[in-house]
Amino acid sequence: MPIKPLSFKGDTKKAKKRKHRSDETEQDGGHHHETNTNNPSGSTDPSSDDSWTTPDVSSDVAGPTVLILAGTTNPTMCLASDAHGNVFASAMENIFESHVETAEPHDVRQVWVASAVAGTADGQISLKASHGGYLSCDGIGVLGARREARGVQEGFVLERVPVGEDADGDGDEDGKAVVAHSSSSSLSSAIRYRLRTAAGTSTGKGRRYLAATVTTTITTTKTKIEDQTTALHVKKSESDDEDDSHKSRQKRINISLRGDGEAGDPGTELVVKMQARFKPRLQMNKATKEREKVSRRELEQAAGRKLTDDEVRRLKRAKRDGSYYENILDLRAKSKHDKFAS
Template sequence: MVKPLAFKGEKPKKRKRTTKDEAGDSKEDGPPNPPKTVATTAATTHALQQQQQAEDAAEDENWVSAEHLSDIAGPIMFVLPTSTRSPPHPPTSLSVDQLGKVFAQKIENLVEGLPDSAEPHDVRQVWIATRVVGSEGDFTFKGHHGRFLACDRFGLVTATREAMGPEERFCLRPVGAESAAGGEGGGNGLFEVQSGRGTYISAGQGREEEDADTALPEVRGDAEEAGENTRIRIRMQARFKPKHKVEKAEKVRAKISRKELEEEVGRRLDDEEVRKLKRARREGNYHEAMLDVKVKGKHDKFA
């Protein structure tokens, strides 16, 4: 092959490489493109975490019935005992308007008309419950307009005062077998709301109207004895309930991946060992179960 003319001592010329050649060489000689498995796995994990967070947030916003005095805190809803009247009235709530007038309002958010499934559809139905410091069962209830629920000596229930006084203080008495023995409540979600004068808030028959099915009861605070008219159901947000908080903490504590368990043990685990450790993490004996798994691994190694 005839070579091009070259002089002695002349440095050979470098061949210019085009972008196309470099691209071709990189495909032929270079390492293959890294797999997208890692990125895909990370994206999937992130999506699952976001979905779980959304589900937890939705669960926190659910409304449940208060079972004990220790449950009551934060936003609540009073469901009046109107569904047992004759003729029966639709379930109603204790509501307040912007001027402080307290009235019974029909509840729209119900499942099959059951009072224990009631949720507020109007901000006027929501009260903020706060326990009085140093008391056993005394609470104050603030409406959406920033004023406290009160009952005067005539039995008139209003919410017009911004400051708390004796008339703005109520004692909640759980309805149930345990309440008579000084317990926290019967667990049925029913309470009696007693004013500072010893009278109870009740939902009476109200004035006569043409359509009895749509008639709303009258809210009074002068009932001297407890009865069916004074048994009020208290609904609250799940995130303020102590039992819900404990269950949520246990759920978070139980969340641990197989990879994390294997890293802590120092070897690969079978399915039964993973289930055992996760169950122990939920039940609170995680460290003992982890020690048993580690000891078992050492015995198998030297067997």
């Protein structure tokens, strides 16, 4: 299944504007803009990269974010919210061979916009759903996304899970599995986090986290003989014997989401995906490139005279290396003429 980038309400519709321009130029016989519109992936600008990646540290999380529940497999689920503010687990369709690192959202309900909460010492973030409500957790662990303003219950902290921590847990009881053993290989290379909630803070129970408990219920039904009184007088056919011995099994998976899980529970582990263009490293690189850009006219104004091509190249290289002002002073000193010199 092809993976397409998500579009959000309020985003600038660049592709649509280009189509309008191509429609206008098509009447004049121009098709250049139309070909560029049909191939938007050809752009190499990191600031417009809509691909999904994992954050290196918890402080990198910003912008559109997906919280994948690491304790769910077949299918892999993520945290989602509907238009009424109900929080539920949604299946991930854009995933390659059940490797959670490759999972990408296909529905805007699966995406949360993360932003840092200013003035918090522990680095809290808020998670805003697609309908405008903020993810919240009350004192007893009930989750919701109905509030349009941030408060104490809307503050969350991402904590990285230690590398050597056991991810299988003890969830091997019948009918209940917190983490499937088959998913250990797909989770080995993915950095896992825990989302600390406000539950337990007011009651003094300590730190509590977002937890997903997977409960599997298997129902077995057996077909019955319609008439038991005539069963001795009427010879049954082979098809009747097959119907009598036929059993139907129905498997139902229920996922319970709470905000009062303990740190040792494997159901609290998450895999976080975010858009690559919101990574601070890419934003710093973009700002650095903007500072490094300098025209020939600006260089000549700073030097106070016309520059040769070699001098322009040397100054641009010095701009990138950090020795720009030293080279400018050298050029100014060489261009000065001391009339009192002997």
